Amino acid sequence: MGDFVVLALPGSVLPGNFAISARETYGKTSNGMICSARELGMGDDHTGIIVFNPTQTGVARGSDAIALLNLHDVILDVAVNPDRGYAMSIRGIARELALAFELPFTDPISLAPDLPLNENADVTTxxxxxxxxxxxxxxxxxxxxxxxxxxxxxxxxxxxxxxxxxxxxxxxxxxxxxxxxxxxxxxxxxxxxxxxxxxxxxxxxxxxxxxxxxxxxxxxxxxxxxxxxxxxxxxxxxxxxxxxxxxxxxxxxxxxxxxxxxxxxxxxxxxxxxxxxxxxxxxxxxxxxxxxxxxxxxxxxxxxxxxxxxxxxxAPSTSQSIDFDPDYASELIGGHYSHDVVRNALSKIGAGIEIHAARWKVTPPSWRPDLTMKADLAEEVARIEGYEKIPSLLPPAPLSRGLTPLQKRRRRIAQFLADRGLLEVQNYPFISPETIEMMGFTGARARTYKIANPISEKEPLLRPHMVPGLIDTAVRNMGRGVKSMALFEIGSVFRAPETIPSPPHLGTDRRPTPDEIAALYASVPDQWLVVGILLLGDAQGDSWLGKGRKYGWHDAIALAQEIIELTGNVSTVHRSDFTPWHPGRCAELRVNGVPAAHLGELHPRVIAHYGLPPRSSAVMLNIGTLPVVGPTQVKPLSNMVPTIQDIALVVPADCEVSTIINALYAGGGELLERVELFDRYTGKPLNENEISYAFTLTFRAGDRTLTAEEAGLLRDAAVGAAATYGARLRG
CATH class of the missing domain: 3.50.40.10 (Phenylalanyl-trna Synthetase, Chain B, domain 3)
Incomplete structure (x- = not known):
């Protein structure tokens, strides 16, 4: 009896659009409802009604409960920057408001009770x-x-x-x-x-x-x-x-x-x-x-x-003082701040200042651990004075700056592929162990790094290869009705050594030693900058111009060779059997004898697993392995008529065609302008271990038209060079 409670009278509407009206209850008319905290939207407590403390100011029969419960209030939602931890409190926000409105500030901790520790045996240690x-x-x-x-x-x-x-x-x-x-x-x-x-x-x-x-x-x-x-x-x-x-x-x-x-x-x-x-x-x-x-x-x-x-x-830590030149704020920010303005701004944020001629010792306040260097202090001066006071001036353009050679190369390759009609994609550089296993990656090609806090638990590893991500993108778009695609991505892949070294623990009180720096670099993941290409479906659809054609492994080889030529390098083609490519339709491109790319038709197992169109092809080219080539001397074009001769060579089946082409160039000398392969034949009357290749040889001199006798001698020299690898003229 005598308690002061919250009464909602008929006509009141409680949270949840619950309207109060007079109603019959146990044979009596109820003209209102006594409320609990949950019914007023003040919490989850529904075990009892709200009872006011009778000593609370304003509590009396008929008082407005909304005012007593502070239900009419303004809430400020403040987005606090990550480096402003002190502002995640009423104390910090009040301090900033006092600064903004130039009002006096009373620190709430000055009002806290002075309660001694009074150590005794009953206190937890x-x-x-x-x-x-x-x-x-x-x-x-x-x-x-x-x-x-x-x-x-x-x-x-x-x-x-x-x-x-x-x-x-x-x-x-x-x-x-x-x-x-x-x-x-x-x-x-x-x-x-x-x-x-x-x-x-x-x-x-x-x-x-x-x-x-x-x-x-x-x-x-x-x-x-x-x-x-x-x-x-x-x-x-x-x-x-x-x-x-x-x-x-x-x-x-x-x-x-x-x-x-x-x-x-x-x-x-x-x-x-x-x-x-x-x-x-x-x-x-x-x-x-x-x-x-x-x-x-x-x-x-x-x-x-x-x-x-x-x-x-x-013991509570103390802030380290910072040596500060008051003119530094003007130099860094670009405006003009007098010494009085700088001192006033730093004092407002609670910093202690000791002035020693032109050098100051500034001690940041204990609640500002983000102030560790003179640049931080200069930024505070600009903030307190107002960013709108900083003059809008363009900085002087730096000289001899620009993209690095690798960045320029990356941009040129991306533009080249886009000009060829390929679409650039950007995938997350993550992969699942199941994908690595399904692709058939083993040994060094499967070793990678596990992420401590992956975005997705399904893909906890850094990708060691570019092709799987392109396939995932293709599958996702095939599900949306896209049947033909030419995609490329330029990014990093990661290969881990057999033993991954742990990074050293570097102190902050001294410069790392050369050995520590070397150990730190050794612990960084090995990253290759590569371009990945995926070709599937129609290269050209059927139209009134004629029947279209499908993408094939030859498109992959042509694109990779053009990319290498774009960098000023020359590649040779060699057989390969790397996964995830078809073991009989996979090639390796080498530059100066170093593997630069693997490409070809995807393995039937991969095509079947992902539901890709037949003959889908892919490329992975390591951009970082390509040497940086300086300016080259352009060879003048000859206006002389070329001499063209076709030859057919029978070679051992285990001899790579690139070896024969290189031999023809070597034997034909400078006058052999171009070698083109236009036919490949196996079957009778050849032996089972023989293959016939047909080539077009183009000879041209810069100062005269070659005679038939000269062209014949050059052709014989080229064939003779190929004969060292077991080749002979067919027919």
């Missing part, structure tokens, strides 16, 4: 072994953990996007939003011995507050007691030490964890929490003492209890 430089523990007993969270706090948490869980958890979340310091509340009775921040080591698993069991890596950062892990440091607490409604004693933990360790925890276990996001961006190292005292104050206020005292380990 902290210990730092890794991953943090400062930790504070404060203990309270005789706590009523089941006490309700004040409605105003529930409402503020909700407006910040957080749901109310329990009084202890709500208080730690509220202070995190207020100050920017994540806290954690442990059930003190469930802590055995010392609370230690350490690596996981041999600890195998931890069940977090969300009920998920996480397998631990040796390097994970934990908060643990003498019996095992209690929390993933800076990320999420453990279920074992959770504060429940029956908890009577609580230990509040506030620590300054290192950003890198918390980031590793969050990414390894895929737990991006409000706490981890703040630690990753940098938390004020001075906050643990103040925030933990504020938590004790609020717990004792709303849950009763007795403060036992606190203990700490380590």
């Amino acid at each position: 902290p210990k730092l072994e890794a991953g943090a430089d400062f930790i504070v523990l404060r203990s309270i007993d005789s706590v009523d953990a089941s006490a309700p969270t004040p409605l105003w706090m529930v409402r503020r948490l909700q407006m910040a996007g957080m749901r109310s869980i329990s009084l202890a958890v709500d208080i730690t979340n509220y202070i995190m939003l207020e100050y920017g310091q994540p806290l954690h509340a442990f059930d003190k009775a469930k802590i055995s011995g010392t609370l230690t921040v350490r690596r996981a080591g041999k600890t195998k698993t931890l069940t977090t507050l969300d009920g998920q069991e996480h397998p631990l890596n040796e390097g994970d950062l934990l908060i643990a007691d003498d019996n095992g892990a209690l929390a993933l440091a800076g990320t999420m607490g453990g279920l074992q030490s959770e504060v429940t409604g029956s908890t009577t004693s609580i230990t509040i933990e506030a620590a300054h964890f290192f950003a890198m360790d918390v980031a590793k925890n969050a990414r390894t276990h895929k737990l991006s929490t409000e706490a981890s996001r703040r630690f990753e961006r940098g938390v004020d190292p001075q906050l643990p003492i103040v925030a933990s005292a504020r938590a004790v104050e609020m717990l004792t206020q709303f849950a009763g209890g007795r403060y036992l005292g606190g203990k700490s380990d380590g």
Whole structure:
């Protein structure tokens, strides 16, 4: 009796478009409804109605509950940049607003209670072994953990996007939003011995507050007691030490964890929490003492209890001073900033300044770990003064700059292929183990790198080959009705050595040694810049011009040879049997004897598996292996009539046609302008181990027309050179 409650009268509309009207209930007319938190959209609690504290200002019969519950409020959604961790709090936002509107700022931590640690035996003892430089523990007993969270706090948490869980958890979340310091509340009775921040080591698993069991890596950062892990440091607490409604004693933990360790925890276990996001961006190292005292104050206020005292380990880190020339801001930004303007701007952000003639020593405030160098300070001057004041001037154009030779080559090849009608695609450089196996890659061609945090668990490896990604793109477009395609992609493929060296751990206090730099480069994945091409379906469709034709292996060879010629190099064709190509229709192009490309018709197994058109062909050409060729002397065109002769040579079946062509060029000398293969024949009257090739030889001199006798001698010399490889004239 006598409680003040929320009454929704007929005509009211509650969240969910729930209209209140007079209705018969148990034979009586109900003229309204007394509301719970859930019915007002203030939380999930539906166990009881909202009861106001009679001492709250404005609480009286007939008062407006909307005003008392702060249901009419303005919510500002602030997008905080990753380097502005201090702004992920009311304290940080208020500081920035004061700067923007040139208003005085009162730091809320100056209003926090001055609560001494008062170390005694009843307080949990902290210990730092890794991953943090400062930790504070404060203990309270005789706590009523089941006490309700004040409605105003529930409402503020909700407006910040957080749901109310329990009084202890709500208080730690509220202070995190207020100050920017994540806290954690442990059930003190469930802590055995010392609370230690350490690596996981041999600890195998931890069940977090969300009920998920996480397998631990040796390097994970934990908060643990003498019996095992209690929390993933800076990320999420453990279920074992959770504060429940029956908890009577609580230990509040506030620590300054290192950003890198918390980031590793969050990414390894895929737990991006409000706490981890703040630690990753940098938390004020001075906050643990103040925030933990504020938590004790609020717990004792709303849950009763007795403060036992606190203990700490380590010490808050201090900001390193930066040598700063006040003229540097003008030099870097491009505007003019007087010394007074620079000093005023740096003072506004809380930096300490010691002026020594023309050199200043500037100490960034503890809440700005992102300020580490003089450029950071200059940027702050520009920000505080206003970016609109920076003059719009074009920077001077640098001399002798531009694309590297490899970048120019890549651009020329892409333009060349686009001019030939091919479409450029860009695929993710990832692949699945199943695809590697299906393609038939083995040995060095299958060795690659596993990604620690892959975008897709189905493709956890870096691609060792370009063709599979092109095939996936083709299959996806075939499903949309595209039956013929000519695709290309220029990008990196990755090949791992048999033993992958681990990168060295480099310090930040000195320059790496030459051996460390060499070891670092040795650990970088071996990347090849390659161009991949996939040709399938019709090269030219049927039309009134005549019957069309299909893409074939010869198109792949022609494109690859043209690309190599585009770079100023000359290639030779050799037999090959690399997967995923057809073993009898695969070729290798070599430049100066070094393999540069593999190409040909795809293996029937691959074509059948993906449902590709018959005779689909592919190319993978390593752009990086092609030598950079300097300017070449253009050979003048001759206006003399060429002499053309056809020959047919019978050669051993195991002799490559490229070998015969090279021999013909060598024997024919400078007057042999071109050798063209136009026929290949096997069968009777040839032996089973023989093949007949027919060539057109074009001879031309620059200063005269060759006589028939001269042309005959040149032809005989060319045939004689081919004879060294077992060739003979047919017929």
